[in-house]
Amino acid sequence: MEEAQRLAKLPTYVFALLDKLKAEERAKGKELIDLTIGSPSHLPPPEVVDTFVDALKVQANHRYFSFEGDPAFRSAVVEWCRRQYGLQLENHEVMELIGSKEGIVHFIFAYLNPGDTVLVPTPCYPAHYRGPILAGGVPYELPTVESNGYIPDLDMIDDSIADKAKMLIISYPTNPTAATATREFFEKAVRFAKKHNLILLHDFAYGELYFEGRKPISCLSIPGAKDVTIEFHSLSKTFGMAGWRLGFAVGNAGLIESLRKMKTNLDYGPFNATVKAGTAALKMHNGYLDNMRATYQKKRDIIVEGLSELGWKLKKPLATFYLWVPVPSGFNSMSFTEHLIHKAEVAVSPGIGFGDLGEGYVRFALVDTDERIRQAVERMKKAGIRYGG
Numbered sequence: 001m002e003e004a005q006r007l008a009k010l011p012t013y014v015f016a017l018l019d020k021l022k023a024e025e026r027a028k029g030k031e032l033i034d035l036t037i038g039s040p041s042h043l044p045p046p047e048v049v050d051t052f053v054d055a056l057k058v059q060a061n062h063r064y065f066s067f068e069g070d071p072a073f074r075s076a077v078v079e080w081c082r083r084q085y086g087l088q089l090e091n092h093e094v095m096e097l098i099g100s101k102e103g104i105v106h107f108i109f110a111y112l113n114p115g116d117t118v119l120v121p122t123p124c125y126p127a128h129y130r131g132p133i134l135a136g137g138v139p140y141e142l143p144t145v146e147s148n149g150y151i152p153d154l155d156m157i158d159d160s161i162a163d164k165a166k167m168l169i170i171s172y173p174t175n176p177t178a179a180t181a182t183r184e185f186f187e188k189a190v191r192f193a194k195k196h197n198l199i200l201l202h203d204f205a206y207g208e209l210y211f212e213g214r215k216p217i218s219c220l221s222i223p224g225a226k227d228v229t230i231e232f233h234s235l236s237k238t239f240g241m242a243g244w245r246l247g248f249a250v251g252n253a254g255l256i257e258s259l260r261k262m263k264t265n266l267d268y269g270p271f272n273a274t275v276k277a278g279t280a281a282l283k284m285h286n287g288y289l290d291n292m293r294a295t296y297q298k299k300r301d302i303i304v305e306g307l308s309e310l311g312w313k314l315k316k317p318l319a320t321f322y323l324w325v326p327v328p329s330g331f332n333s334m335s336f337t338e339h340l341i342h343k344a345e346v347a348v349s350p351g352i353g354f355g356d357l358g359e360g361y362v363r364f365a366l367v368d369t370d371e372r373i374r375q376a377v378e379r380m381k382k383a384g385i386r387y388g389g
């Protein structure tokens, strides 16, 4: 049977090769320290788990839910976005999602016609590039590199490209480079989207995972942003709930409505018990988030300081739980990944999996215990892996 062209058009999924490599090593009895996937290591708050267990006992939660979603969840989102980011939202400007990835890709499907251009900074989270391809669109890469702080230069985009594009996708703090953006950048992105009649999609999955008090801003906090912006939030990283599949979109009512229309034809939203638990998470007023940030900040410090002993000179990222690390000379991102797995039994993600501009880098996801992260550095040291002379 021949697959649809939309699948055939996708570039090779490097992470599937990586999975194979890891499985082969494990089959040989190797015990890998796996820092490949951005799946949080912190647990959800106990109140959230308790709320879920209680919700399981309520018959209504086992039924199909309304396409509108749970009004209590939407109110909790409105209040959370006010408290955390100073946003003024109404309940109809909120849409619950089965994780933000689902929402992002379905939103792209809701707006792209075949051949439509989408502006995407790269390297990027794969769904930002692959979502447009799946929807029949054409991603137009906005190159980001270390010297520009992994922020695209919107002034460099030719008017003829920007005018024909339909959407600009941004995501700060960003995966995989851990870059953060200033208010000025968001202001510029909003102006740019308005000038060229673009939808501005902001993926804010790492909005709460920041360090040293450098709180990221919501794109919707820019005055006038709501005219053109939809922003995707996730409970996965914030509350350690990646496997639960819960996120939400907020922003322009028309954009939210189209996403709802799309999803009405595809799914029934997240499991009700999950939504109740998520509502409890958003209502929490304790130090959970501060603790979560302190936990990852410590891991960040361990790895950056450890790698500096091995010759790397890395800045400490101000957000996310990723570290974007250049590969030593003589390697490319895939060969260094293989070398790390074979020689040090440490698994990381090859930069090429995040786009061509990711070549020359690997991404460490700091999602294991402090002890194991220390061990990863030790293993590299023992294997003689160094950067530079």
Ligand SMILES: Cc1ncc(COP(=O)(O)O)c(C=O)c1O
Pocket (backbone or CB within 6 Å): 038, 098, 099, 100, 101, 102, 125, 171, 174, 175, 203, 205, 233, 234, 235, 236, 242, 245, 246, 247
């Ligand atoms: C930038 C970015 N957006 C979205 C997601 C997906 O999050 P969710 O679990 O809400 O689908 C990830 C997961 O790694 C991510 O890195």
